[in-house]
Amino acid sequence: MEELETDLNEGFLTISTLPDKGRCLFATKHFYPGEVILREKPYVSVPNNKSRCDGCFGTSSLKKCSVCQIVWYCSTSCQKEEWKLHRLECNALSKLDKERRKSVTPSLRLMLRLYIRRRLESERVIPATSMENYKLVEALISHISEIDEKQLVLYAQMANLVNLMLQLPDVNIKEIAENFSKLACNAHTICDNELRPLGTGLFPVISIINHSCLPNSVLVFEGKLAVVRAVQHIPKDSEVLISYIETAGSTLTRQKALKEQYLFACKCVRCIKLGQPDDIKEGAILEGYGCKNTECDGFLLRDSGDKGFICQQCGLIRSKEEIKELASEIKSLSEKVLDSTSSQNNQELITTLAIEKLQRKRCHRFSISLMQTRDKLLKMFMDLQNWHEALSYCRMTIPVYERVYPSFHPLLGLQYYTCGKLEWFLGETENGVKSLTKAVDILKISHGTNTPFMKELLMKLDEARAEASYKQTLT
Numbered sequence: 001m002e003e004l005e006t007d008l009n010e011g012f013l014t015i016s017t018l019p020d021k022g023r024c025l026f027a028t029k030h031f032y033p034g035e036v037i038l039r040e041k042p043y044v045s046v047p048n049n050k051s052r053c054d055g056c057f058g059t060s061s062l063k064k065c066s067v068c069q070i071v072w073y074c075s076t077s078c079q080k081e082e083w084k085l086h087r088l089e090c091n092a093l094s095k096l097d098k099e100r101r102k103s104v105t106p107s108l109r110l111m112l113r114l115y116i117r118r119r120l121e122s123e124r125v126i127p128a129t130s131m132e133n134y135k136l137v138e139a140l141i142s143h144i145s146e147i148d149e150k151q152l153v154l155y156a157q158m159a160n161l162v163n164l165m166l167q168l169p170d171v172n173i174k175e176i177a178e179n180f181s182k183l184a185c186n187a188h189t190i191c192d193n194e195l196r197p198l199g200t201g202l203f204p205v206i207s208i209i210n211h212s213c214l215p216n217s218v219l220v221f222e223g224k225l226a227v228v229r230a231v232q233h234i235p236k237d238s239e240v241l242i243s244y245i246e247t248a249g250s251t252l253t254r255q256k257a258l259k260e261q262y263l264f265a266c267k268c269v270r271c272i273k274l275g276q277p278d279d280i281k282e283g284a285i286l287e288g289y290g291c292k293n294t295e296c297d298g299f300l301l302r303d304s305g306d307k308g309f310i311c312q313q314c315g316l317i318r319s320k321e322e323i324k325e326l327a328s329e330i331k332s333l334s335e336k337v338l339d340s341t342s343s344q345n346n347q348e349l350i351t352t353l354a355i356e357k358l359q360r361k362r363c364h365r366f367s368i369s370l371m372q373t374r375d376k377l378l379k380m381f382m383d384l385q386n387w388h389e390a391l392s393y394c395r396m397t398i399p400v401y402e403r404v405y406p407s408f409h410p411l412l413g414l415q416y417y418t419c420g421k422l423e424w425f426l427g428e429t430e431n432g433v434k435s436l437t438k439a440v441d442i443l444k445i446s447h448g449t450n451t452p453f454m455k456e457l458l459m460k461l462d463e464a465r466a467e468a469s470y471k472q473t474l475t
Ligand SMILES: C[S@@+](CC[C@H](N)C(=O)[O-])C[C@H]1O[C@@H](n2cnc3c(N)ncnc32)[C@H](O)[C@@H]1O
Pocket: 020, 021, 022, 023, 024, 139, 140, 141, 143, 185, 186, 207, 208, 209, 210, 211, 212, 261, 262, 263, 264, 265, 266, 267, 268
């Protein structure tokens, strides 16, 4: 631990403890937007689905491990890199009968790997370093005494299976169960550059960083390497904070998510406004209903006489029954989408369009669920190569993204990127340049400028700019 503190100090960071948060990471110098605060390799990691390479999380040219028949690799170099860990894991997985092997989940594998890594470290097959060390896993918070009975039973069952597979002489079920609880509130989802989830990893140093719903830093990944970058100026001696959850949501929704998974009540700058008039209004806009009068932009609050919901701008009432009816229609259509198979893509599109229509009737124009449906339609139309429709849905989402995310949020940058690519492709070069410029302004902060992803974006912007000025010479 001392070694870690020394290394962190060299990077202008220090670990401190606060009574209401536990360990915290503090900056000992000013960090500026775009600056890397910390990089860390995963102590252990697993892909989130079975058709990804265990080494690089890629999806092409995959071959199954011929022994365990569970793990996939895209190349011999990935297989070799993973071999030290997989050799023992393969042995453990092979003990399972065929049926059981099918139900091996990523979290079970993450736990197997954690114990295998610990063993390899103690046998000095893998060296322990200041940042890669089982002692850091031991120091992670588990919240084991606060989790409910049902969850405890589940952890105990999974722990039993891990013990059966690894036959660890010096470990008891309770300890493995506690480690499952640690993974639940400390592991991170490893995402690609476009923030699509690829797998899960445990990064014990990054796990010291606490949460804020308006964070000053962001966690991104370069392959499996976790990178924490400042997205706002972090003054010397202030706490480094990232977000653990999707921050687009009312204060109540965010607090619920944090309480359920991370077992704490957030008191960040956004959450302390809970229950204040502006917070109630924002919650009603993002997750409540729109006014019956389509010309009115008001938000609705429940009528004290329980008649329904009253528009706070024009006073019009929407009955509870009407809202309920729309909700149940949306629910049954959503279930239909969930039930549809991949061969029914066209039906899924038609149903999603119908859901969007009903949500437009029910929700405020800044509603998050409406935004999510439009995002889904954007992706569906992109898959169908219907670029005009895709662009129109993308454009509809942008004002909501701008409202629900802070100006430096990578998801906002990525949405501008999609919009810019579509505009440019459809010949709207000047609009494309504007959107791509906005994307670059945000993503160079969250993603840096040196990754292949950012280089491609910068090149696209250059090309679009050149095309726009050439077009101008023709007019
Ligand atoms: C990934 S750990 C962060 C490091 C942790 N503070 C520690 O002592 O190891 C996540 C846990 O930290 C605590 N935590 C994180 N952010 C917090 C916050 N904003 N307020 C209070 N507790 C927080 C919660 O207990 C949460 O489950």
